[in-house]
Amino acid sequence: MQMRITVDYDQVSQLVQQLPLKDRDRLFSENGYFTPPSELPEPIIPSKEYCEMLLNFPVISEEEVEQILEAKRGIDKCRSVSL
16 A cells, blocks of 8 residues: 655755754755755854954055056957957
8 A cells, every 4th residue: 555645845844944953964964965954164253363454455446446447448449459
């Protein structure tokens, strides 16, 4: 005798979320669909020196941006000329 049950996505999702973490990890790893939550890498917290470097990074002015764009437009004009 065979029985078939139809379960929609939301029901499956709710059931999986109710599993204990170790069982959820086992389910994910056995089926190869996902990286188990316990195997996800820890977030990297930037060091104080890195944050300071970003905050002190050189910034260009709007005038400098416009000069760069103007130079690019000039270069682009030269490229469009075929010899």
